[in-house]
Amino acid sequence: MANVGEILTFLETLAPRSMKMDWDNVGLLCGSSTQKVSKILVALDPFEHVCHEAKEMGADLIVTHHPLIFQPIKAVTDGTSLGRSIAFLCKNDISAINAHTNLDCAPGGVNDRLAQMLGLETIQVINPTGTDEQGRQWGLLRCGHVEAQTLDSFLSAVKEGLHCDGLRYVSGGKAVRKVAVGGGACASELMDAVRAGCDTFVTADVKYNQFWDAKEAELNLIDAGHFHTENPIVAVLAEKIAAAFPEIQVKISEKHSDCMKFY
Numbered sequence: 001m002a003n004v005g006e007i008l009t010f011l012e013t014l015a016p017r018s019m020k021m022d023w024d025n026v027g028l029l030c031g032s033s034t035q036k037v038s039k040i041l042v043a044l045d046p047f048e049h050v051c052h053e054a055k056e057m058g059a060d061l062i063v064t065h066h067p068l069i070f071q072p073i074k075a076v077t078d079g080t081s082l083g084r085s086i087a088f089l090c091k092n093d094i095s096a097i098n099a100h101t102n103l104d105c106a107p108g109g110v111n112d113r114l115a116q117m118l119g120l121e122t123i124q125v126i127n128p129t130g131t132d133e134q135g136r137q138w139g140l141l142r143c144g145h146v147e148a149q150t151l152d153s154f155l156s157a158v159k160e161g162l163h164c165d166g167l168r169y170v171s172g173g174k175a176v177r178k179v180a181v182g183g184g185a186c187a188s189e190l191m192d193a194v195r196a197g198c199d200t201f202v203t204a205d206v207k208y209n210q211f212w213d214a215k216e217a218e219l220n221l222i223d224a225g226h227f228h229t230e231n232p233i234v235a236v237l238a239e240k241i242a243a244a245f246p247e248i249q250v251k252i253s254e255k256h257s258d259c260m261k262f263y
Helices: 004-014 048-057 081-091 101-105 110-117 151-162 187-195 208-216 226-230 232-244
Strands: 027-030 039-043 061-064 095-098 121-125 142-149 168-170 176-181 200-203 220-223 249-252
Touching: 004 027, 004 061, 004 095, 004 232, 027 081, 039 048, 039 232, 048 061, 048 081, 101 110, 110 121, 110 142, 110 176, 110 226, 110 232, 142 151, 151 176, 151 200, 151 220, 168 208, 187 200, 187 208, 187 220, 208 220, 232 249
Parallel strands: 039 061, 039 249, 061 095, 176 200, 200 220
Antiparallel strands: 027 095, 121 142, 142 176, 168 220
16 A cells, blocks of 8 residues: 655656745645555645545545645644644644645646646747756746637636636737636746737735736736635546555545635
């Protein structure tokens, strides 16, 4: 039976730690690398309800995109959701692994999957950071082409493809042909999309002034939500882990969803 450390080693072949941002926190954040694993729960976030779902299924490990511990903490108590989550995992011998910005940047990771979900073709890395051992470029943003269409038509395709309840957007006054994507909060990179010759950028967590910056730059900017732009990678992680460790039961969280709703 594989242990937590062996599963982490496998995940780092998909998203090497060297690809993470300097400020990020990835890897084994709770538990023991020697713990044997028979069941794994995979989710986007390691929130409290996900931790309880892991116990309900008898999981030994949760694998998520977002980290359990992102910033330094001074105490682990039942006074916060994070403290309760950490204490709950420790009490129930459940370990927690995550791959965050390394999975954003890695070939086949969050942003490649997002590009695929939106039907982009000839997908490329914008401003590659480097190449991996297979000679593939890696970096944060992706771009690709779609059949020329109106912005309204593309908005409909994004909403349907990502199962969003709604979108925020600004029109740059152009038809959609070349699209950049950045799952999660990547709007600060919008000028990289412009310099790459893109007419449209799909990301999330866009600020007010960033919509105006995009409009001035004649870039269609679409905010499809943090959850919905990153959640597609969960199924990819579950599939790859299950294929590498067929003796382990791997399940995608059924209780985790976007907490933001549209009225």
